Amino acid sequence: MKKETFWDKKIETADRKILDSLKLKQLKRLVGYALRTVFYKSRLKAVGISSPRDIRSLKDLARIPFTTKDDLRECYPNGLLSVPMSRVVRIHTSSGTTGIPTVIHHTQKDLNSWTDLVARSISATGAGKQDIFQNMMTYGMFTGGLGLHYGAERVGMTVIPMGGGNTRRQIQIMRDFGTTVLHITPSYMLHLYSMLSECGATLKDFKLKKAYLGAEPYSEDTRSKIEKMWQIDAYNSYGLSEMNGPGVAFECVYKTGMHVWEDVYHVEIVDPKTGELLDDGLEGELVFTNLLREATPLLRYRTRDMAAILKGSCPCGRTHRRLSRITGRTDDMLIINGVNVYPSQIESVVMKMPEVGNNYQICLEKDGALDSLTVKIEISSRMFQGDLGLIDRLKERIKESLRASIVINPRVELHEPGSLPVFEGKAKRVVDNRIKI
Ligand code: DLL
DSSP states (O other), X not given: OXXXXXXXXXXXXXXXXXXXXXXXXXXXXXXXXXXXXXHHHHHHHHTTOSSGGGOOSGGGGXXXXXXXXXXXXXXXXXXXXXXXXXXXXXXXXXXXXXXXXXXEEEEHHHHHHHHHHHHHHHHHTTOOTTOEEEXXXXXXXXXXXXXXXXXXXXXTXXXXXXXXXXXXXXXXHHHHHTOOEEEEOHHHHHHHHHTTGGGTXXXXXXXXXXXXXXXXXXXXXXXXXXXHHHTSEEEEEEEEGGGTEEEEXXXXXXXXXXXXXXXXXXXXXXXXXXXXXXXXTOOEEEEEEETTOSSSOOSSEEEEEEEOBOOSOOTTOOOSOEEOOOOEETTOOEEETTEEEOHHHHHHHHHHOTTEEEEEXXXXXXXXXXXXXXXXXXXXXXXXXXXXXXXXXXXXXXXXXXXXXXXXXXXXXXXXXXXXXXXXXXXXXXXXOSOOO
């Protein structure tokens, strides 16, 4: 019997009609806020929307052009602010590759609604007041730390605000305080395990039951591996700073996809090339509208994340539709000698191998005119002590499986545990040293 808890059962199990009428009310209000910004005023006017009254149904949202990360950057720092700065109580930014961050301002009401959604997410995993929650996500401008922090407090968990890094201390605190729930990136969760023996700890020293894993892509095989090695339940958690941060979509105890909190986050899946809306079950780019935003209204924000809305209902009784695992980003596809490869395909193959350790890296170089792909993989230290022929055979097996999955021939290097770079926050798995033209 799964332990099911609701934070706001009425809204979490509301039927579609009720959800839609609530959403429409909220969308009108949001458009009112958006019209206060110069950016949206002209955009909305161009499609015949100059007042919230011009929104008559949720379908009217489709008339509104998408908002992109570049739009946000052009509005840096305060161009999308729709309330006086005196009403803003917090600012978060996310920095991208270009160096200009996207900025999200929050009013107290914005933060309250975010906190509630995180409380809802935590409750859906069966956690509550009885739990000791160790937050290993970075605090600061990154939304992973503070986002979960306030939600966990609202639920009444005992919160240990560790932030990222300092692995030995993390392990000691987990042991001393009997931590039952962790919030952590999947890559750091794997690393944490590999540090246990060095810290003289075994699983018996802990009371860990659950981990919330997110902030970076990872495969179902990585989740299984983490659940088995730690003997816990690992829940997928998705979010992005432009939509507040964590708490946009979260798995419930059934772990069959992440419920998107649809009363607040209007979700669309679109064809990344044409922008055309796709039906449930089809994979495309996620587009979100946070219907409750006051300070930084964002309409139809293109996330660049690829996923599908899952068909069918969840045994938990929540009516909010579920999101598949994020399969990649529209901008993380690698083109290797003309072949399209997603890093997630490589991770899926690597993490299926029981001999593989807790870290890997994808390296790209130029070899004359051609691209060369090397997958560096840490394997268990036992493998280096025995028959070296075993290593060669494992290498061949990994190579074969990779070739079958990505249709190109990679080099595979096997490394000792602890020799590849470790990341305490989001992992950087791909090192692309090809000269970009
Ligand atoms: O990573 C917010 C977050 C913190 C989510 C902690 C979950 C847990 P950003 O730094 O703005 O915000 O990065 C957002 O991270 O667009 C995805 O590409 C990726 N991402 C986040 N969660 C997942 C996940 C936070 N569960 C970007 N699976 C998003 C795959 C994820 N990718």
